[in-house]
Amino acid sequence: MKTLQVDVAVIGSGTAGLTAHKAARLQGKRVVMIESGPYGTTCARVGCMPSKLLISAAEAAHAVAAAPGFGVHPGPVRIDGQQVMARVRSERDRFVGFVLDGVEAIADEEKLRGHARFIAPGKLQVDEHTIVEATSVVIATGSSPIVPPEWRAAGERVITSEAVFDWTDLPQSVAVVGSGVIGLELGQALARLGVRVTLFARGNKVAQLTDPLVLQSADEVLARELDIRFQTSVAKLARSEAGDAIALTSRNGEGEEKTEQFEYVLVAIGRSANVDKIGLEKAQIELDRHGVPLHDRHTMQCGKSAVFIAGDASDEIPLLPEAADQGRIAGENAARFPDVQPGLRRTALGVAFTDPQIVTLGASYQQLCVTHPGRFAIGAVSFDNQGRSRVMLQNQGLLRVYAEFGSRRFLGAEMIGPRAEHLGHLLAWACQAQLTVDAMLDMPFYHPVIEEGVRTALRELALHLEKNPDDVPECADCSPGV
Incomplete structure (x- = not known):
């Protein structure tokens, strides 16, 4: 069994692992990335990209079905399942190919194949062939679907x-x-x-x-x-x-x-973090009740140790943008340990690509009921009669926006509505910029656009912010878990 000495060892080569490897490498450190499974990120292989390919085919079929509502009557619809799935697999393989090209560009001496597990703090064993001694370790082992x-x-x-x-x-x-x-x-x-x-x-x-x-x-x-x-x-x-x-x-x-x-x-x-088979009991770090290392979400450091965690393995938010941000923070801090510094954690933004789309951003309603009980106002708009939405025959759903009494700062929103992915981005940017509702209403709104619905909700929110918080009835469903 050979021994390899490095500054940073990264366990996993998904989005978080690849980003952590790059971040540590850019600081001139000796880095090795260890992978036991196939290369290619969860997003590209089995997640966001192939699912959107299937959804796009479904949207095409639905557009034909919805066309008579506009007075357009197409002929009989035939869905070729084999053709649908052939395109899904072909384009999926293309996206995976882009990831594999990136992995191929990494020097061979910086990649190690096999299952890694801790045998002591700062020491990993990879299968039965290599001992890796590392100053810092990044855990980026991803997650797996739960099946009883x-x-x-x-x-x-x-x-x-x-x-x-x-x-x-x-x-x-x-x-x-x-x-x-x-x-x-x-x-x-x-x-x-x-x-x-x-x-x-x-x-x-x-x-x-x-x-x-x-x-x-x-x-x-x-x-x-x-x-x-x-x-x-x-x-x-x-x-x-x-x-x-x-x-x-x-x-x-x-x-x-x-x-x-x-x-x-x-x-x-649901999915569970892949942390149960990497010998965490030998890493001398504290775990939560699910066996996930306790860590600081701003530095991704596990306790005060030289172990960092990123991506789905952290059991925080299983989204690609979050994995990339966590990977960068973990990789940079692993490289400069013990000089650990907080990194940028962006405003939360989640999108479900249903139709209508479902979007949450910033602080959720449930979070605000805990952190701001009686101290936040709500504005809303229904898309049922919103102009542009009705024009497109996509007039379904509801948007609710939240802001803080006193400061009038915009705090977050939840919605189901047409093209909500775009509304969500605009509102997430406003939230991260810590804009007030008044500043948001000063922004330009074109006509006719779905964003006019956002303005309607913000106008109602502004009116509610004028009230004394004591005059706003307590919500009946403010308890966690509702």
């Missing part, structure tokens, strides 16, 4: 989103378990492509929403075209007698059970 063992025992037709993008054709039916971003995006896309889809949600929550009124709007809007069973859990999964389907037994809020058959069951109930 008893569900997995039902066979290979119980899948996660990662399996979807290797399909060569669209199935006849899919049960989606979970109403988070992944479940909603893929469930709606498959349904629009002609797949019989039923989505099972344990509660009433969808995606990342916490505002009860926006959540109510989202529930109603999405249920208009998608078979969503709220307050319904999965009681049992079993392979069919022929082996070509899964029998799913669900249980609703009244305790009533129903068994249905689906070609696949797509499990989308």
